[in-house]
Amino acid sequence: xxxxxxxxxxxxxxxxxxxxxxxxxxxxxxxxxxxxxxxxxxxxxxxxxxxxxxxxxxxxxxxxxxxxxxxxxxxxxxxxxxxxxxxxxxxxxxxxxxxxxxxxxxxxxxx
Amino acid sequence: xxxxxxxxxxxxxxxxxxxxxxxxxxxxxxxxxxxxxxxxxxxxxxxxxxxxxxxxxxxxxxxxxxxxxxxxxxxxxxxxxxxxxxxxxxxxxxxxxxxxxxxxxxxxxxxxx
Numbered sequence: 001x002x003x004x005x006x007x008x009x010x011x012x013x014x015x016x017x018x019x020x021x022x023x024x025x026x027x028x029x030x031x032x033x034x035x036x037x038x039x040x041x042x043x044x045x046x047x048x049x050x051x052x053x054x055x056x057x058x059x060x061x062x063x064x065x066x067x068x069x070x071x072x073x074x075x076x077x078x079x080x081x082x083x084x085x086x087x088x089x090x091x092x093x094x095x096x097x098x099x100x101x102x103x104x105x106x107x108x109x110x111x
Numbered sequence: 112x113x114x115x116x117x118x119x120x121x122x123x124x125x126x127x128x129x130x131x132x133x134x135x136x137x138x139x140x141x142x143x144x145x146x147x148x149x150x151x152x153x154x155x156x157x158x159x160x161x162x163x164x165x166x167x168x169x170x171x172x173x174x175x176x177x178x179x180x181x182x183x184x185x186x187x188x189x190x191x192x193x194x195x196x197x198x199x200x201x202x203x204x205x206x207x208x209x210x211x212x213x214x215x216x217x218x219x220x221x222x223x224x
Contacts (some may be wrong), residue, residue, distance in 0.1 A: 004153075032210040043113055044154075076161035089154070097209035098167050101154040104200070 002026055004092045006102035013080050014110050020076045023090030027071035028087040032093040035064055037074055038104070039086040047075075047088075080109040114138040117202050117216035124192065125224055132187040132219050133135040134202030142208050145177060148199040148218070160185060161208050192223045 005024045013019050025033065035047040048057040053068040061078045077084055087106045091099035115136045124130050136143065145157040158166035160179040174196075177186040185202055201218045205211040 034212065036213075043115075043215035043217050044203075044213075045113070046214070049210055049212050051210055091154075091208065096167075098156060098159060099213070100156070103151075103153045 002092060002100040004090065004100050004103050006088075006090055007104060009103065010106040010108070012108045012110060015081060017080050017108065017109075018076065018078045019080055020074050021088060021107075023073045023075070023092075023102055025071050025073075025090075025092035026031055026094065027069060029046065029094040030039040030068045030071075030092075031069075031095060031097060033073050033090040034093070034099060035073070036089040037086045038089055044089060056071065059102050076097075077107070080107070082109045085109050113214045113216065115202060115204055115214050115216035117200075117219050119219060121220045121222075123222045123224060124189070126192060126194070128192075129188070129190040131189065131203075131206055132200055132221075134185040134187075134216055136185075136202075136204040136214070137175060138204060138206075138214060140204035140206050140214070141182055142211070143179060143182075144203040144205075144206045144213065145185065145187050146201040146203065147168075150198075150202060154201070158187075159208070166208065189221075192221075194223050197221055197223045 021036040033050045036044040049065040055066040063076045066073045089103040089104045090103045142161045147155045158177040178186040199218045202216040203213040205213045
């Protein structure tokens, strides 16, 4: 059983705050790391797929970094807005190409 | 709209019923997935199909039976379920296996009484 851990479990921030969360995963047999956003009453939506150590990806105010040697990825949100409120999931893909999801970080941005 | 549809959206069934969940993707993808989301648990992968061949079965009880008749359709046949099988069942598709982002359907909320 692969261990994919996300922290914190939940986070409350004020509008305008910047925030970040962590996904840790096995450092061996790495293939890809995914980030998804899951808003209430909607489907999970892909944010990033990262495959190379040192990768940094950005989409608007959201960015992510990847360290495959130590087995972690950070997701950053700059200037959080209420519409950023969602659960953020990471998923690790090893050599089998089958994703294993973490439990997610629930973010609530207060106006 | 993600290009992945699921029906029904809600289902209530008794433990002796037989029902099926349907998933359809309009994206031309080659891989399709069934996931289970129970309260306070991570998304659990149940089945994966690539080019209509099953490639993963995560020790799922035989009361869940998948079917992939073509690359656009995926079914999950349910029979003699237990109350603990009540959950949100999500379907997803991706272009291929390996490093491809998944597109999720809206899910079927299943309640077993």
